[in-house]
Amino acid sequence: xxxxxxxxxxxxxxxxxxxxxxxxxxxxxxxxxxxxxxxxxxxxxxxxxxxxxxxxxxxxxxxxxxxxxxxxxxxxxxxxxxxxxxxxxxxxxxxxxxxxxxxxxxxxxxxxxxxxxxxxxxxxxxxxxxxxxxxxxxxxxxxxxxxxxxxxxxxxxxxxxxxxxxxxxxxxxxxxxxxxxxxxxxxxxxxxxxxxxxxxxxxxxxxxxxxxxxxxxxxxxxxxxxxxxxxxxxxxxxxxxxxxxxxxxxxxxxxxxxxxxxxxxxxxxxxxxxxxxxxxxxxxxxxxxxxxxxxxxxxxxxxxxxxxxxxxxxxxxxxxxxxxxxxxxxxxxxxxxxxxxxxxxxxxxxxxxxxxxxxxxxxxxxxxxxxxxxxxxxxxxxxxxxxxxxxxxxxxxxxxxxxxxxxxxxxxxxx
Amino acid sequence: xxxxxxxxxxxxxxxxxxxxxxxxxxxxxxxxxxxxxxxxxxxxxxxxxxxxxxxxxxxxxxxxxxxxxxxxxxxxxxxxxxxxxxxxxxxxxxxxxxxxxxxxxxxxxxxxxxxxxxxxxxxxxxxxxxxxxxxxxxxxxxxxxxxxxxxxxxxxxxxxxxxxxxxxxxxxxxxxxxxxxxxxxxxxxxxxxxxxxxxxxxxxxxxxxxxxxxxxxxxxxxxxxxxxxxxxxxxxxxxxxxxxxxxxxxxxxxxxxxxxxxxxxxxxxxxxxxxxxxxxxxxxxxxxxxxxxxxxxxxxxxxxxxxxxxxxxxxxxxxxxxxxxxxxxxxxxxxxxxxxxxxxxxxxxxxxxxxxxxxxxxxxxxxxxxxxxxxxxxxxxxxxxxxxxxxxxxxxxxxxxxxxxxxxxxxxxxx
Numbered sequence: 001x002x003x004x005x006x007x008x009x010x011x012x013x014x015x016x017x018x019x020x021x022x023x024x025x026x027x028x029x030x031x032x033x034x035x036x037x038x039x040x041x042x043x044x045x046x047x048x049x050x051x052x053x054x055x056x057x058x059x060x061x062x063x064x065x066x067x068x069x070x071x072x073x074x075x076x077x078x079x080x081x082x083x084x085x086x087x088x089x090x091x092x093x094x095x096x097x098x099x100x101x102x103x104x105x106x107x108x109x110x111x112x113x114x115x116x117x118x119x120x121x122x123x124x125x126x127x128x129x130x131x132x133x134x135x136x137x138x139x140x141x142x143x144x145x146x147x148x149x150x151x152x153x154x155x156x157x158x159x160x161x162x163x164x165x166x167x168x169x170x171x172x173x174x175x176x177x178x179x180x181x182x183x184x185x186x187x188x189x190x191x192x193x194x195x196x197x198x199x200x201x202x203x204x205x206x207x208x209x210x211x212x213x214x215x216x217x218x219x220x221x222x223x224x225x226x227x228x229x230x231x232x233x234x235x236x237x238x239x240x241x242x243x244x245x246x247x248x249x250x251x252x253x254x255x256x257x258x259x260x261x262x263x264x265x266x267x268x269x270x271x272x273x274x275x276x277x278x279x280x281x282x283x284x285x286x287x288x289x290x291x292x293x294x295x296x297x298x299x300x301x302x303x304x305x306x307x308x309x310x311x312x313x314x315x316x317x318x319x320x321x322x323x324x325x326x327x328x329x330x331x332x333x334x335x336x337x338x339x340x341x342x343x344x345x346x347x348x349x350x351x352x353x354x355x356x357x358x359x360x361x362x363x364x365x366x367x368x369x370x371x372x373x374x375x376x377x378x379x380x381x382x383x384x385x386x387x388x389x390x391x392x393x394x395x396x397x398x399x400x401x402x403x404x405x406x407x408x409x410x411x412x413x414x415x
Numbered sequence: 416x417x418x419x420x421x422x423x424x425x426x427x428x429x430x431x432x433x434x435x436x437x438x439x440x441x442x443x444x445x446x447x448x449x450x451x452x453x454x455x456x457x458x459x460x461x462x463x464x465x466x467x468x469x470x471x472x473x474x475x476x477x478x479x480x481x482x483x484x485x486x487x488x489x490x491x492x493x494x495x496x497x498x499x500x501x502x503x504x505x506x507x508x509x510x511x512x513x514x515x516x517x518x519x520x521x522x523x524x525x526x527x528x529x530x531x532x533x534x535x536x537x538x539x540x541x542x543x544x545x546x547x548x549x550x551x552x553x554x555x556x557x558x559x560x561x562x563x564x565x566x567x568x569x570x571x572x573x574x575x576x577x578x579x580x581x582x583x584x585x586x587x588x589x590x591x592x593x594x595x596x597x598x599x600x601x602x603x604x605x606x607x608x609x610x611x612x613x614x615x616x617x618x619x620x621x622x623x624x625x626x627x628x629x630x631x632x633x634x635x636x637x638x639x640x641x642x643x644x645x646x647x648x649x650x651x652x653x654x655x656x657x658x659x660x661x662x663x664x665x666x667x668x669x670x671x672x673x674x675x676x677x678x679x680x681x682x683x684x685x686x687x688x689x690x691x692x693x694x695x696x697x698x699x700x701x702x703x704x705x706x707x708x709x710x711x712x713x714x715x716x717x718x719x720x721x722x723x724x725x726x727x728x729x730x731x732x733x734x735x736x737x738x739x740x741x742x743x744x745x746x747x748x749x750x751x752x753x754x755x756x757x758x759x760x761x762x763x764x765x766x767x768x769x770x771x772x773x774x775x776x777x778x779x780x781x782x783x784x785x786x787x788x789x790x791x792x793x794x795x796x797x798x799x800x801x802x803x804x805x806x807x808x809x810x811x812x813x814x815x816x817x818x819x820x821x822x823x824x825x826x827x828x829x830x
Binding site: 048050052053054055056057058059060061062063065066075076077102103104105106107151152154155157158159160219221222224225226228229232233236238242243251254255256257259260261262263366376377378380 | 463465467468469470471472473474475476477478480481490491492517518519520521522566567569570572573574575634636637639640641643644647648651653657658666669670671672674675676677678781791792793795
């Protein structure tokens with residue numbers, strides 16, 4: 001089979017997550033010092049729980065909550081994690097599993113296993129949280145817990161602050177942690193970028209395999225299946241960053257096609273364009289790759305015009321983006337480049353400046369130009385406090401309008 | 416590629432779900448008449464909702480709630496459905512989608528689309544529920560709504576009764592519907608069995624493809640990937656009935672291996688046995704197939720003994736099961752057959768009757784012998800009212816102890 005040239009999956013990068021914790025501790029210390037507050041307290045996060053499907057005992061395959069994954073890299077459900085701001089000490093709390101777990105779910109691992117795997121300083125059981133925090137961190141009165149509570153600018157939903165039996169014995173702070181950890185996530189470390197590069201390499205190979213096999217008469221979902229298989233079989237990627245969008249023909253104009261109500265079920269026709277928007281995830285870090293091509297391998301005239309217009313916008317953005325540039329300007333540059341190409345090809349007529357002022361570009365690109373990418377496909381931090389989402393057509397869809405900084409990672413020309 | 420002999424996926428079987436509704440109406444009428452209650456009221460169910468992953472805008476791929484799927488076969492999220500008991504009239508309520516749905520998610524389908532696809536009598540919008548139920552079904556005072564509320568004997572969780580704005584204007588009954596619809600689901604119609612046969616055929620082919628490709632040095636998850644790909648690519652099965660269990664070596668003794676904390680990540684060694692427990696789902700109906708084999712293709716002595724002991728139990732159950740037989744007796748037959756084989760091979764010594772009385776079989780088969788299978792892997796109805804779960808080791812894991820009836824479908828020798 002073509003494409004069986006497996007990329008070697010990296011081992012679990014515990015140091016990456018230790019680095020993320022160090023970054024958070026430094027940021028929290030800087031913030032507290034800057035506000036003349038004492039360096040006391042712990043950041044406390046609650047990991048995700050396995051979910052049953054409705055009332056049944058069907059367990060959905062668990063994927064860790066993203067902030068928890070960022071700091072601890074823990075793949076198992078039911079954990080808590082804490083970081084002491086003064087000492088930098090990191091603590092995991094593991095669920096105490098019932099004896100029959102070993103029959104149904106597998107080995108009950110000792111706490112030392114989690115200490116070794118996740119490179120934290122110490123591990124206790126979840127039912128010991130209140131006692132541990134009280135014994136070790138309450139010398140000067142009640143310990144202070146910084147809990148994660150804040151709004152996602154993509155979903156409008158709020159993260160759920162950690163809760164445990166006995167939490168009322170502690171002081172809690174709900175406002176400090178979320179913006180600071182979110183800002184940490186915006187700037188990727190070299191280790192994070194290397195992991196994302198791997199997920200991108202796997203996805204690229206899988207896209208190429210799809211291109212090799214695509215032909216008229218196939219179903220869109222078969223392209224999804226080829227991608228998923230290639231990414232898992234040869235890249236060890238069990239999850240994707242998002243549901244595969246395998247859009248052909250007119251479906252290509254639907255930004256988030258492929259979900260249950262539009263399930264990649266069209267038959268491919270000779271002459272169709274395909275828009276393949278798929279990205280694998282490896283060890284929590286994702287990728288997001290969209291490519292368009294004619295399924296019979298030959299662009300017709302109109303397909304060439306549109307493809308080249310998008311390619312030109314893509315290249316314009318790449319050549320202009322650098323630290324200091326504002327992302328909203330990159331969005332406008334893409335829009336303008338597309339309008340210019342369409343004008344040149346006599347598809348639209350008029351003054352480009354006037355079109356831009358009237359926001360005509362939003363007709364051809366209703367989504368924002370890309371988004372921050374990381375542990376989430378739409379990684380958080382697009383609109384930190386003080387930055388307002390634009391209201392104008394097209395611009396209002398931008399998931400960020402930030403000034404670019406070294407270490408930011410974005411997808412572009414996709415949503 | 417081997418195995419590319421695609422099975423032709425059946426079209427969407429709207430009649431199957433119409434048949435399920437007819438069965439429910441008949442059962443409800445019988446129950447009401449039997450209790451001298453008037454034939455009035457509607458069964459009202461709320462379908463599932465798409466879920467975001469934690470606070471993000473990551474949408475999990477939606478799979479319909481199983482009772483709702485049983486009656487209506489609706490794949491889209493956000494629906495309600497009602498069936499009038501007196502007339503048998505069926506009504507769907509579709510969510511009213513925002514105008515920008517068309518840009519992001521796809522075509523906004525007219526109500527007539529859902530009427531045609533799901534073969535119901537009439538379709539309204541969800542925001543019209545209270546009005547429609549009041550206008551059409553409240554001639555003789557408040558309309559009576561039979562809501563779904565009851566406990567799953569597998570998870571211990573309760574189904575969530577439908578709720579909507581204005582529900583306080585109606586009479587509601589929380590106790591009647593659940594046991595009756597659950598009992599309907601226990602006995603499969605010919606159309607249901609045909610669909611399950613298709614899911615089983617696809618899964619069988621996918622298992623065979625895994626057998627063809629398995630060899631030492633591979634990772635367990637690669638076997639999962641092969642199965643998933645084969646079932647989707649050639650069988651149109653986007654979902655599986657449960658997370659794939661690709662257990663090799665000592666992992667084979669873990670009943671529900673393969674989840675996030677034990678993620679099919681062992682490397683296969685020459686001489687290993689594989690236990691592959693995987694089943695595809697098609698149009699909501701599932702399959703559950705387990706097979707065991709040596710990955711190098713040759714059983715060694717001990718592997719032969721154990722394999723043959725299980726095969727003999729398997730054959731004994733198949734030759735004895737028939738309507739009228741109690742499932743708990745089939746479980747005991749399997750246990751006894753295994754103990755006899757092990758005794759004959761000098762692995763255990765003593766009197767089989769005494770072993771059975773002391774429940775020694777539970778050591779070798781800690782799970783129950785199979786379970787009802789359908790829209791859920793562990794289909795409901797194993798313990799209808801009046802039937803108590805046994806307390807003895809092994810028997811306490813039985814998901815049903817019922818007397819077999821024509822139309823019941825069970826997996827066997829698996830959990």
